[in-house]
Amino acid sequence: MKISLGPLLYYWPRETIFAFYEAMAATPLDVVYLGETVCSRRHELRLADWLDIARMLQDAGKQAVLSTQVLIESGSDVSVLHKIADNAEFTVEANDMGAVRCLSGQTPGRPFVAGPHLNLYNAPSLQWMAQLGASRWVMPLEMAQDALAAMLVQRPAGLETEVFAYGRMPLAYSARCFTARHRNLPKDDCGFSCLEHADGLTLRTRESEDFLVLNGTQTQSARVYNLANELAAMRALGVDLVRLSPQSQHMAQIIALFDEARGPAQQPGGADYVQRMQPFMPDQPCNGYWFGRPGLEQGQAAGNAPNS
Known part of the structure; x- marks a missing residue:
């Protein structure tokens, strides 16, 4: 089982981003996704910079994916999409159907990754995406393990499966910028407010409980989705990769613990890696979606109580 690092969902200063990925090059990651997926107004890095980082990671033995x-939302967004799709060096993760069309229409066709936002919820949609050229698909975030198991029974040959296994979940995207709205600023004159919130802006209930996180045009869960204790079960299902989402602090420690958890000796009901990770997490853990329950719940499979 491989470990991937998903695209950076937050807006960090240029120097911080370069330093972060230099540190990631020294970790046991197998795959690293790069590029701006949330908001085109985030201009600390351009495509040429992401390509430089991709080459650095490739030299360090990682697979870099754009x-x-x-x-x-705009013509300039479409232009950037075409530049990414036309790059001849790196595999591309398609996060909307426009990207799928760009990649599947190339001659000769190039394999691509079908991202988690393509809404692939059944076997026929998975078959169709594989016919278009997908070599890997990322399970939708809210899919339960039972639904995944049913899909994998009919998975097309050669199609890898990746599961979002750690991080605040990107739940929704909007044309509005909620971080700018919080400061009573228009989206087109936002003052790049996201730079002030390295892990997003927490939204609390009237009872002062963390509920959601505002991240520009993206809304995330406040709790941290963590499936570290489920890697043995995923391996049994046939999952090929687990995806971790970047956070501003302690990312190397999180990766190290996932690397330990994926070891061949790990069995269902083994060490409680989620508990060990809590000092390095920005909020409390959750895993409800995996068990077919409300996403903010934290539970475990019946009969699989941790030993430590």
Whole structure:
């Protein structure tokens, strides 16, 4: 089982981003997704910079993948999409159907990654995406393990499966910028407010409980989705990769613990890696979607109580 690092969902200063990926090059990651997927106004890095980082990671033995933006809103967004799709060096993760069309229409066709926002919820849609050229698909975030198991029974030959296994879940995207709205600023004159919130802006209930996180045009869960204790079960299902989402602090420690958890000796009901990760997490853990329950719940499979 491989470990991937998903695209950076937050807006960090240029120097911080370069330093972050230099540190990631020294970790046991197998795959790293790169690029701006949330908001085209985030201009600390251009495509040429992401390509430089991709080459650095490739030299460090990682597979670098370029991710496309989830919500395309302008002609300039379309232009960037075409540049990413036309690059001849790196695999591309398609995060909307426009990207799928660009990649599947190339001659000769190039394999691509079908991202988690393409809404692939059944076997026929998976078969169709594989026919278009997908070599890997990322399970929708809210899919339960039972639904995944049913899909994998009919998975097309050669199609890898990747599961979002750690991080605040990107739940929704909007044409509005909620971070700018929080400061009573228009989206087109936002003052790049996201730079002030390295892990997003927490939204709390009236009872002062963390509920959601505002991240520009993206809304995330406040709790951190963590499936570290489920890797043995995923391996049994046939999952090929688990995806971790970048956070501003302690990312190397999280990766190290996932690397330990994927070890061949791990069995269902083994060590409680989620508990060990809590000092390095920005909020409380959750895993409800995996078990077919409300996403903010934290539970475990019946009969699989951790030993430590």
